[in-house]
Amino acid sequence: MPFRFLLLILWNSVCFLFIIWCISTVLRKYIGLTLIGLTGGIATGKSTCSNYLKSKHHRSIVDLDEITHHCYACGRKAWTKIRAEFGDEILHKDWTIDRQKLGEIVWKDVSKLRKLERVCIVRWPILQDLMMELLNQYLFIQCKVCILDIPLLIESRYSNFLYYLCDEVVLVWCDKKTQLQRLCQRDKITSEQAMLKITKQISIDLKQRYADVIINNNSNSSTGNVQDEMRKQVDEWIRKYNAPLTWKHARKPTRLSFCVPRS
Numbered sequence: 001m002p003f004r005f006l007l008l009i010l011w012n013s014v015c016f017l018f019i020i021w022c023i024s025t026v027l028r029k030y031i032g033l034t035l036i037g038l039t040g041g042i043a044t045g046k047s048t049c050s051n052y053l054k055s056k057h058h059r060s061i062v063d064l065d066e067i068t069h070h071c072y073a074c075g076r077k078a079w080t081k082i083r084a085e086f087g088d089e090i091l092h093k094d095w096t097i098d099r100q101k102l103g104e105i106v107w108k109d110v111s112k113l114r115k116l117e118r119v120c121i122v123r124w125p126i127l128q129d130l131m132m133e134l135l136n137q138y139l140f141i142q143c144k145v146c147i148l149d150i151p152l153l154i155e156s157r158y159s160n161f162l163y164y165l166c167d168e169v170v171l172v173w174c175d176k177k178t179q180l181q182r183l184c185q186r187d188k189i190t191s192e193q194a195m196l197k198i199t200k201q202i203s204i205d206l207k208q209r210y211a212d213v214i215i216n217n218n219s220n221s222s223t224g225n226v227q228d229e230m231r232k233q234v235d236e237w238i239r240k241y242n243a244p245l246t247w248k249h250a251r252k253p254t255r256l257s258f259c260v261p262r263s
């Protein structure tokens with residue numbers, strides 16, 4: 001019995017890798033699309049970095065947080081499912097989802113957070129929209145290098161296949177103390193409330209092991225020009241994508257980790 005079980009796991013893994021290999025070969029070789037994963041911890045500066053890439057380098061960014069928020073619009077599939085799971089108390093008076101209230105519920109209770117993830121990701125609404133956005137970028141904007149801003153790219157088993165598909169994974173890093181400080185300041189919350197959010201993700205230091213490029217965003221306004229250090233690193237990194245790419249530029253999909261456990 002255990003032998004058959006092991007065989008089944010092995011077979012599933014081989015199938016998974018084969019499918020990923022097929023998709024990535026088609027994407028790179030025949031469609032000519034390069035996917036870059038931009039990730040980081042909560043409040044380490046992903047949006048700051050992607051806004052800079054948009055404004056200075058005119059790069060297209062597919063932002064999964066933004067897509068999630070669109071999925072929550074009144075009457076959409078995710079909205080209906082979230083309402084059924086969490087009740088009417090997470091709705092504003094105009095029936096839109098009150099993300100702050102929903103957040104208060106799920107940050108405190110991991111099982112509810114997992115339920116929310118299951119409702120909106122496993123049953124497809126978010127990934128469906130993500131695929132549509134990618135198609136839209138490729139067909140209508142003719143974007144050949146697409147940057148995916150996905151906070152949980154490394155740890156989420158729901159977005160894990162995207163991790164394998166990415167040609168390069170870029171991590172926006174800052175140390176834990178700075179992360180906590182920035183989160184408290186931005187969301188106007190106490191450090192206890194901020195820690196509740198931070199601990200729902202794997203530590204930013206552990207994420208470094210799974211990234212190909214690390215953008216150090218530790219420098220603060222007090223130590224020079226705000227974000228100048230980060231901008232220099234982004235300029236340096238994005239330079240290679242300004243030259244025409246061949247599919248050989250792309251990293252081979254040899255990622256070894258399947259799923260990173262969350263603390």
Ligand SMILES: CC(C)(COP(=O)(O)OP(=O)(O)OC[C@H]1O[C@@H](n2cnc3c(N)ncnc32)[C@H](O)[C@@H]1O)[C@@H](O)C(=O)NCCC(=O)NCCS
Binds near residue numbers: 065102113200
């Ligand atoms: C909990 C929610 C309602 C809070 O909404 P809010 O507008 O306050 O935050 P926002 O969506 O902008 O997310 C802010 C950051 O929280 C972190 N975060 C979001 N979801 C999760 C999660 N499931 N686990 C860990 N961290 C998360 C990310 O770093 C993200 O960038 C919202 O984040 C949500 O619906 N999350 C579940 C969907 C999900 O897992 N999205 C992430 C896909 S990668």
Ligand SMILES: Nc1ncnc2c1ncn2[C@@H]1O[C@H](COP(=O)(O)OP(=O)(O)OP(=O)(O)O)[C@@H](O)[C@H]1O
Binds near residue numbers: 217
């Ligand atoms: N180098 C920097 N110096 C000072 N403040 C910064 C720097 N980089 C980002 N910040 C600030 O830190 C906060 C978090 O940044 P940002 O919103 O870009 O993080 P994020 O990783 O996108 O967060 P989330 O995971 O919640 O989407 C913001 O208030 C931003 O202005």
